[in-house]
Amino acid sequence: MILILDLGSKCSRFLGRSIRKSKVYCEIVPYSYSIEKIKGKNPEGIIISGGKPNEMISIEKFDKQIFDLGVPILAIGYGADIMVEIYGGSSVKPKEFSYNFENVDVVTESLLFDGLGENVSLWLNKQYAFKTIPNGFNPIAKYEDKVIAIENKENKRYGVMFHPEIKNSIEGKNIIDNFLFKICNCDKKWTMEQFIEYSIEEIRMQVGDKKALCALSGGVDSSVAAVLVHKAIGDNLVCVFVDHGLLRKNEREQVEKVFKDHFKMNLIVVDAKERFLNKLKGVTDPEQKRKIIGEEFIRVFEEEQKKLTNIHFLVQGTIYPDVIESGIDGKVAVKSHHNVGGLPEDIDFELIEPLRQLFKDEVREVGRLLGISEDIVNRQPFPGPGLGVRVLGEITEEKLEIVREADYIFRDEIKKAGLQDKIWQYFAALPDVKSVGVTDGKRTYNYTIALRAVNSIDGMTAEWAKIPLEVLEKISNRIVNEVEHVNRVVYDITNKPPATIEWE
Ligand code: XMP
Numbered sequence: 001m002i003l004i005l006d007l008g009s010k011c012s013r014f015l016g017r018s019i020r021k022s023k024v025y026c027e028i029v030p031y032s033y034s035i036e037k038i039k040g041k042n043p044e045g046i047i048i049s050g051g052k053p054n055e056m057i058s059i060e061k062f063d064k065q066i067f068d069l070g071v072p073i074l075a076i077g078y079g080a081d082i083m084v085e086i087y088g089g090s091s092v093k094p095k096e097f098s099y100n101f102e103n104v105d106v107v108t109e110s111l112l113f114d115g116l117g118e119n120v121s122l123w124l125n126k127q128y129a130f131k132t133i134p135n136g137f138n139p140i141a142k143y144e145d146k147v148i149a150i151e152n153k154e155n156k157r158y159g160v161m162f163h164p165e166i167k168n169s170i171e172g173k174n175i176i177d178n179f180l181f182k183i184c185n186c187d188k189k190w191t192m193e194q195f196i197e198y199s200i201e202e203i204r205m206q207v208g209d210k211k212a213l214c215a216l217s218g219g220v221d222s223s224v225a226a227v228l229v230h231k232a233i234g235d236n237l238v239c240v241f242v243d244h245g246l247l248r249k250n251e252r253e254q255v256e257k258v259f260k261d262h263f264k265m266n267l268i269v270v271d272a273k274e275r276f277l278n279k280l281k282g283v284t285d286p287e288q289k290r291k292i293i294g295e296e297f298i299r300v301f302e303e304e305q306k307k308l309t310n311i312h313f314l315v316q317g318t319i320y321p322d323v324i325e326s327g328i329d330g331k332v333a334v335k336s337h338h339n340v341g342g343l344p345e346d347i348d349f350e351l352i353e354p355l356r357q358l359f360k361d362e363v364r365e366v367g368r369l370l371g372i373s374e375d376i377v378n379r380q381p382f383p384g385p386g387l388g389v390r391v392l393g394e395i396t397e398e399k400l401e402i403v404r405e406a407d408y409i410f411r412d413e414i415k416k417a418g419l420q421d422k423i424w425q426y427f428a429a430l431p432d433v434k435s436v437g438v439t440d441g442k443r444t445y446n447y448t449i450a451l452r453a454v455n456s457i458d459g460m461t462a463e464w465a466k467i468p469l470e471v472l473e474k475i476s477n478r479i480v481n482e483v484e485h486v487n488r489v490v491y492d493i494t495n496k497p498p499a500t501i502e503w504e
Contacts, residue, residue: 002026002180003043005033005066006324007078008052013324015049015165017359018173023188024180027357028324031057035065043071045184050077050163053097059085072156072183074112077128080159084150089134091161092146094127101169102126102143104162110140110151111182112158112175120171124148124162156183192365196228199354203232207313212352214239214315215301216267218247218255220379221317221355224367228354229315230265231370237315238266240304242297245273245400246386249408258376272300280388280395284432286504289395293385314349320359321458380425381459389504393432398485399447403430405483406449410475414453417471426453426465428479429503437487446487449479453491454501462496 002019006012006028019026027041031048038046046066051057056078064086067073075083081091104122106113113120120141129146133139137157141149148161158179164172180186214226216239230237239259243252252269259265279292305311355363367377383389390407391399406428414420429450437444451472456462476489492499 001041001043002045002047002184002186003038003041004028005031005046005048005079007031007049007057007082008055009050009077009165010052011163011165011167012049013321013359014167015047015176017361018165018176019180020190020359020362022177022180023190024186025190031062035063035069038066038069044186045072045074045179047179048073048075048079048083049165050079062086067157072158072179074158074160074179074183076160076165077163080130080161083157083159084130084132084134084137087134087137087152087157088132089130089137090132092127092129092131094125096127097125099123099125099163104148105142106140107142108138108140108151110149110153112140112149112151112160112178114178114182116171116174116178122162122164122171122175123166123169128161130159130161158183192362192369195358195362196231196366196369199228200232203229203352203354206350206352207233207236209236210312211236211238211308211310212313212315213237213305213308213311213349216241216255216259217317217382217384218251218376218379219317219382220360220367220377221319221363222315223258223317223372223376224363224370225315225317225353225355226259226265227263227370227372228366229352230263235266238268238308238311240268240270240301242270242272242300244276244293244297244300244386244388245397246276246293246388246395248382248387249404254375258373263371268304270300270304272296275300276388277395277397282394284393286389286392289388289504290385293388297384312350313352315352315354317355318353319355319363320357323356378421383502389502390427390429392430392503399430402447402483402485403428403449406430406479406486406489409478409482410451413471413475413478414467417468419467419471423453423465423467424455424462425459425501426451428452431503435488439487444487446485448488448490449483449486450503451475451489451491452501452503454496456496456501459501460496462501464493464495467491 004012004016012028016026016028059082062082084091101121102124104120106118129148130150133150136152137150139147140151150159164175216222216226226239241255260267276296279296283289364377387400387403390403410428431448431450433448434445435448453465453467454462455465479489480486
């Protein structure tokens with residue numbers, strides 16, 4: 001395995017995913033990870049990432065013992081600064097953070113550049129270079145007359161001032177692969193087929209003949225986790241799906257069809273629509289709505305759990321980004337959402353989190369290999385509080401029905417236009433607004449539907465999607481013709497920030 005010591009670079013996750021795509025297992029850990037833990041992982045190689053502009057970590061905080069480990073090390077950008085200083089050298093720090101693809105000359109034969117020729121296009125900051133090269137190291141690549149890559153061949157230490165890990169760098173990917181396969185001698189062992197096999201064994205050993213419970217939301221992560229655990233322990237897994245009445249059209253039926261009919265799983269569907277709507281009656285404040293929905297979910301789940309006996313384990317669909325989201329030095333890097341799938345904290349279960357090691361695309365691949373349909377595997381994110389945060393103001397059955405139908409039409413037309421894999425998230429919301437319109441020469445006073453569609457990587461920032469106007473027109477026409485009580489459709493063209501993706 002390869003260990004990435006993260007100094008805060010925004011590319012570390014992408015690097016992690018790209019190494020796994022090369023079929024080598026890797027983990028991203030904060031730079032402060034203890035030397036004992038690093039030894040415990042027994043890595044075949046270590047990559048020290050670049051840093052975060054304006055938030056450089058002081059060299060004193062870095063554990064120098066890493067360089068005493070007998071494993072190959074590739075240090076990138078700020079990671080290379082630290083390495084070279086520890087070895088007694090120095091570098092020229094850039095004053096501006098301006099990067100481009102530039103032509104780099106390979107000046108010495110090195111396994112790192114093996115097979116790439118003498119001139120390589122790489123992503124770099126022209127101002128950034130090594131100044132004093134430490135003893136034992138040699139320059140291997142230059143940009144103009146500046147040294148931007150060095151190696152200590154004997155100890156397999158590599159420092160690079162360019163960024164091989166960025167998304168569009170083809171030669172960069174070849175350099176990473178050279179590090180993995182020619183320097184660290186990694187094998188291509190990390191495949192999802194193997195992951196499934198090992199996980200099933202592991203879950204069986206962990207659970208024995210005891211029982212496990214899973215709160216199934218119908219989202220990708222909990223669905224894949226549930227099917228995987230079901231493969232391992234069969235009917236000893238009980239899944240609970242809470243229908244809080246805030247689901248999209250046909251969602252409950254789809255979950256029943258997939259998990260009960262197709263996978264023959266032990267599925268309890270709790271119809272809690274009335275309970276939720278009663279609790280939400282008259283409530284208009286978004287935060288209060290979220291709180292009520294979250295708490296009510298816990299109550300329903302607790303009641304179901306009490307009806308079952310002998311449950312020792314709780315299955316959760318935690319995935320690798322959730323694990324690394326705890327961030328450098330344990331600081332939470334991403335805002336935490338109130339998730340309806342979030343369960344009572346005082347439940348006395350042992351956790352089974354079979355997807356803890358996987359990135360989202362790996363979770364999807366596992367899902368496909370397990371036979372879960374594309375509809376579920378490719379599902380877009382859906383907030384825990386469901387349509388509760390898409391009906392603005394007070395939630396009523398009538399408003400839920402309107403937003404559900406409009407959302408269904410929106411999704412249907414996006415699918416028909418072949419855009420479903422090109423937009424990260426898209427949905428309809430119902431602002432608490434009525435406006436004047438005209439139908440068959442008569443005045444109407446009805447609701448407005450807001451369409452929201454965004455592209456994003458992780459939901460933290462987002463760009464509104466440039467859906468072709470003729471598709472928007474079709475959607476709008478269908479909504480005003482087919483959904484009762486709607487006479488106007490608007491398209492939200494705000495990025496996040498300053499807007500959020502959801503309207504509440
Ligand atoms: P916002 O609206 O904060 O949403 O820009 C970012 C992403 O998170 C989803 N979202 C939630 N997911 N529980 C969830 O599990 C929630 O309470 C919640 N609120 C928003 C939202 O759909 C988008 O993908």
